[in-house]
Amino acid sequence: MGFDSHRDHTRKVGSAPGTLVDMPVTTPARLWAVHYLGDDMTEYPDIDADAARVIVKKEGVTWIHIQGQPDRQLLDRLGILFDLHPLALEDVQTLVQRPKLDIYQEQLFAILNLPRWNGESVELEQFNLFIGEGYVLSIHAGEEEVVQAVRRRLAKARTRLRTHGTDYLFYALMDLVVDQAFPVLETFGEEVEALEEVLLERPSRDLLSAIYQHKRNLMILRRQLWPTREVVSQLMRGTNDEEYFAPDLQPFLQDLYDHTVHIMDLLETYRDIVASMLDVYLSSVSNRLNDIMRVLTMISTIFIPLTFIVGVYGMNFGNNTKSPWAMPELNWYYGYPLVWGVMLVIAAGMVVFFRRKGWLGGGR
Amino acid sequence: MGFDSHRDHTRKVGSAPGTLVDMPVTTPARLWAVHYLGDDMTEYPDIDADAARVIVKKEGVTWIHIQGQPDRQLLDRLGILFDLHPLALEDVQTLVQRPKLDIYQEQLFAILNLPRWNGESVELEQFNLFIGEGYVLSIHAGEEEVVQAVRRRLAKARTRLRTHGTDYLFYALMDLVVDQAFPVLETFGEEVEALEEVLLERPSRDLLSAIYQHKRNLMILRRQLWPTREVVSQLMRGTNDEEYFAPDLQPFLQDLYDHTVHIMDLLETYRDIVASMLDVYLSSVSNRLNDIMRVLTMISTIFIPLTFIVGVYGMNFGNNTKSPWAMPELNWYYGYPLVWGVMLVIAAGMVVFFRRKGWLGGGR
């Protein structure tokens, strides 16, 4: 996950707002539509924008979906056919990566971020939703067609989806996109739990890197998902005076709102937990240093005095046979064993000292 | 306490909102009811949903309680009999673990978390409460029947519980669930106090682990309990224009609200205290390292120069008898005692130096 969500902006500083440009398209767009009214439902796989416009004019609900990044020509055409605001089209093209809800005269426009786990980290795909009279237009700038789940549910007649209008379809798609965060968060949660196990037992340099990466990714993810909450909340407040949403949708929007709150809650809890892990890591490293130093200190403290003693009897004063003060110990009968005795006593004293300090137990 | 409260969501991403599924039920549900009016009270142990519906139709207050996790069939049946909203039933089944209050046309629906101390950590059991015309329906997805306390109070006639309607019963059950947090918090408080005692005296690796676990659990617990406050607050604001709550219940709801605020206060204070403990732990570990290093440095600094001196007189220059510069000290009459004298002076000097540095006192 990079920081580059603002780079698209960079290219066009100074150009007129609402200008579409020719951009390289990595995933070419494919457009399909579904139309339903009562028990009838027709699918239109792979049609063009003009054909879609014709279908929308019929009574009933039309769902137009574009999978992939639409190029400039398609956006221009959609703008003309459906009277879409130039700023909205610009947002579709530049992949702004910030959820928002714009209320234009002729349509409502929502941008959502669809989080996906790519095996290593989270990627966000922009999901655009327009709702206008008689139609919902969804544009998903990713490869995998996640909206198939809703399309399959549409196939079954007399479900809530089929008996309601465009508003419920709009809601169902938002619900789908928002709920994509749950499996991603589950993966995150598992990774965090895995880190926790390592943290207290074997804090390694890799762990530091992993904790940092998680913290950083959670901060970025949080920034990119939290406006979703505002989008849904705006939608809820708007349902009373807006023409697009029926009052009986309120409980569903409330439910959706609860999901966004739940997601933010989890993200923040994870972030806080990962932040504590950094603190604990530092303490663990210090503990480890203590262990190392304790070993060094014990060995040094026992042997340094002993080495001094043996050094004493390595001195060559004994060669001076004329002085009775010249290391007479060397000539004692039990001199050598006595030195050993003294050294053992010192070593034992040190061990007692360490035991009293509590340095011998492996527990700390 | 794990992070897995969102896993149930995971399974159904893309399915229609409000769908009930067949789930494995660990604690099978048992349904009983109580009906009271004036001085009369009847208990109906172990009946089914349809029988309960008949009782509700009678004048007076009916309390239906389900202990355990209701299976899909029971929920479907309850939904039809009491006209419960599908989203509410879904929440009952999926154990969302986030307190909330939903206002539906035919009933009010509250989810609460009942915290229980399982000996090692806190577990949360979902407690669902419906209030509709003439009845309160409570569903507790746990094993122990904590609602018995309210049932016993109902047995006594002319109490406030018996002379009020469904609203007071609803309140009494919420009060019961919310107050379960107090003994849990008491246990937490005792554990935190126990950690504090250890913290400053014997900071061990286990303590670090314990502090981290507490911090993490408090963060999760806080996330899972704080929406309770919002639920009660919504209830208070709603009593004026809602049909379910009589105005004289306001002081009781205020009291309940004060309890939730008190609980959150305690949780946050504990969390802040545990967070400080982590900082103090790090300082303690550093203090400990200082102690270790002081010992090492004292021993090393005293003996390293002495070892050097004895090394000097271990050199074999003395064998060179032709030069008067070849270690004449070895042949001095008091050479050996003199070396000892010099060494004692150096050692004493070091001890004075350490005393001046304040390294000898055990106080730091």
Next chain:
Amino acid sequence: MGFDSHRDHTRKVGSAPGTLVDMPVTTPARLWAVHYLGDDMTEYPDIDADAARVIVKKEGVTWIHIQGQPDRQLLDRLGILFDLHPLALEDVQTLVQRPKLDIYQEQLFAILNLPRWNGESVELEQFNLFIGEGYVLSIHAGEEEVVQAVRRRLAKARTRLRTHGTDYLFYALMDLVVDQAFPVLETFGEEVEALEEVLLERPSRDLLSAIYQHKRNLMILRRQLWPTREVVSQLMRGTNDEEYFAPDLQPFLQDLYDHTVHIMDLLETYRDIVASMLDVYLSSVSNRLNDIMRVLTMISTIFIPLTFIVGVYGMNFGNNTKSPWAMPELNWYYGYPLVWGVMLVIAAGMVVFFRRKGWLGGGR
């Protein structure tokens, strides 16, 4: 200061809200009353609740004060005589330790915390205040009769206290309780300043403990005092539409509010300062470790190479007289002084190196 403010709650989980119980009373209650009207004032030392009720019925202002913890019988009697709400009585008895203002039909009920310095830390005593028609009832669950200050002021006729009604008396008592925090905060401030002096000069283990204790106590104290602000603010907002408070009391309540804000400000500043002290402590301990290590490193670095050199000439190759390569230095005329010269040069070089590193100055 302990965490146990919630333990009283613990005992009664599941019992009916508003239930009085028989509790052990540590400081038995004593009731007295004062009645005044115009220039007349009568004191009634040591009367019972029924007598107090009779006095209240007279024209003028009656102040009833209970010093100590009232037992169940007294509370029951007061409840009946003055029509006090059962939840209020329960709060009086259970010592909830959270300031709040409850507005009941027949009276206003405020709980305040009176902080007292017991020589070592802060203790909080619950102070309950009822205001009803013609009377103020204060219950102070402590030993020392702090309200004597107000009683003495009452003795003087034509003061603001005597010429105003129950509202001013109520305010005067709140002002008294709130202002008790100032001497306590002064003591805290002095302790913090004393810690600051020690912090940078002699950071000891005791200091760490003291800092932690202060931080912890400030967190708890802050939690237990900040709702006071809300109580006064509620009182201010309420004076317009409530019957209890005359408009000309507004500046006095504003002044009281400013005091509570000032207290919270001081508490938070202290808390932030103590939190910084923890950071500084850690740095101080590290500085200290640096000092220790610098000494060790200097001694070791100077003597280890020298010890190596003397070790070299302690080798016994010189005994091999057949080889001209066998330590010829031992037989040089100036061999021994030369070795000393080399060693002095090395030692001097090290000292120069340390001076360049800036390790010799005591300044760091």
Next chain:
Amino acid sequence: MGFDSHRDHTRKVGSAPGTLVDMPVTTPARLWAVHYLGDDMTEYPDIDADAARVIVKKEGVTWIHIQGQPDRQLLDRLGILFDLHPLALEDVQTLVQRPKLDIYQEQLFAILNLPRWNGESVELEQFNLFIGEGYVLSIHAGEEEVVQAVRRRLAKARTRLRTHGTDYLFYALMDLVVDQAFPVLETFGEEVEALEEVLLERPSRDLLSAIYQHKRNLMILRRQLWPTREVVSQLMRGTNDEEYFAPDLQPFLQDLYDHTVHIMDLLETYRDIVASMLDVYLSSVSNRLNDIMRVLTMISTIFIPLTFIVGVYGMNFGNNTKSPWAMPELNWYYGYPLVWGVMLVIAAGMVVFFRRKGWLGGGR
């Protein structure tokens, strides 16, 4: 800068609010007045309160200024003459050090803090401002007469100050007091920049102390200045319905408000920067420890094995001439140079090892 702003409160806990007491006055008060109307302006140096009252009664604007701490008699007299509220007088006397705006029936009363740099740290002087009908009364409890700047501006006719009424004078004095913070903040900024330079190059114990002092002083200063913002904001909201402020003063108050916001912004930025410096300091100290330890480790690691080797050949096995296993190396022809060769190889290997570890470069 001390914590003692609450000590004055301490002395009077329990006394009646609004009571003036006899306090020691360190800077005796001097009163002067200025009266102006159209092109006329008269100065009255060194008059008494009764004379000032007479001037106020004339048509036009009267500015009464008191430099120093007024004693009890003067305050009592002012209270009677200008009908000042007892609580306001008490605030003037007790030096509460918290900016606030009190709206009394007969006058508006503002307390501001005038920050002054005394060469070492910031001192706050209380500046009181009353505005009533036809007069502004300012009381500055400091020595230096900073209001001279406004007095000089008054001398010039037809300026905005002279053509407006009391409201503009009131504003001009507030502007003067608020802007005193800018030179103080400039000094702070320079000190912080000076600390920054030292921080990364030579982190010393003095620096730790300086950082801590700055952090602490900024926290206290922030607490004592931020209510100023609220004072100005209250003034702005009030100008519509108050009688004291003309609508065309609004842009000037807005400008003043922007200054207070700017000051708080700077204070908070400084505080955050100083807080980061503490973190960086800790890292710097650790870096420094690493440097020390690297030197120790390099010296030790090179010489300890060498010292071992020379120790080996200091053993006296060579005296045993009967065994061919008794240190035959001592008798080799090239034994001694060979030992040196081995030692050089080991030392070189260690240097290579350190270079690979990156420990030799001074860069870290």
Next chain:
Amino acid sequence: MGFDSHRDHTRKVGSAPGTLVDMPVTTPARLWAVHYLGDDMTEYPDIDADAARVIVKKEGVTWIHIQGQPDRQLLDRLGILFDLHPLALEDVQTLVQRPKLDIYQEQLFAILNLPRWNGESVELEQFNLFIGEGYVLSIHAGEEEVVQAVRRRLAKARTRLRTHGTDYLFYALMDLVVDQAFPVLETFGEEVEALEEVLLERPSRDLLSAIYQHKRNLMILRRQLWPTREVVSQLMRGTNDEEYFAPDLQPFLQDLYDHTVHIMDLLETYRDIVASMLDVYLSSVSNRLNDIMRVLTMISTIFIPLTFIVGVYGMNFGNNTKSPWAMPELNWYYGYPLVWGVMLVIAAGMVVFFRRKGWLGGGR
């Protein structure tokens, strides 16, 4: 980036608000204007203020732009000709560096900060915008004429810019200034990513300095940009009742607002990331210390006991031929190889110990 944004204030403490002074001008001002109406557009390069005033009186939209710092004379003249408020002129001159929107009777006045990357850090240039009847006056106190981008767009007829009035021009200039932040943030993002790579692999002292500089600059930049958000938000709320902005500009202002929110989001995310880097840096340095200490401890722990052993056999007890206890080992046939054997066993035991401790792997 320095802290000195408040220094200009410093010079004039005490002078009358709205006073212009003679200041040294580093970039002399150049004034040009553009007038357009329908398909006609005329450019007036390098004219004076009076000429500009004449153009403004014509029907259509006039854009007057001043590049550089206007001197006192020009500002005075502009003030008289366009009736600009003295406080606004003062703000233009003193370079306050805090975005704000002031609503004066005759015009709206906005101050924005235009961030520019000067190769090393961010510089802010003040951009002033006036909108009055029929004209927009922009003053950019920088050298490079960034507004050329808008001027070029104006050249093209029938664009949104040409068909709208002064309000759209005002918006287009704000949009230009706000969007200048994106390339700067991109540069920041790249630098932060570069730091991240270094952080975990080679934490050096330079990195600490770089992290600190970034954190500090982000804090200052955030302070200087965030009020922009408030400016745009005020503009949005104002468009309903203000005469300057047509309702159809609302979506554009909303878009602009989203950009400011996005910029603040990015700044805060960067700040949080850089803050975590500081924590990770500290852990990295500690890890590094662990590495160093592990090497020292391994070498010391292996060789210190061995050096003791060889020291033992360097003792001169063997010379005492009279005692059988005088180091008989020296005379053993296999004495010397035996000592080597013992030493190898000890060394091997130490290596096994280290492997068990996990100290040999380079992984941690």
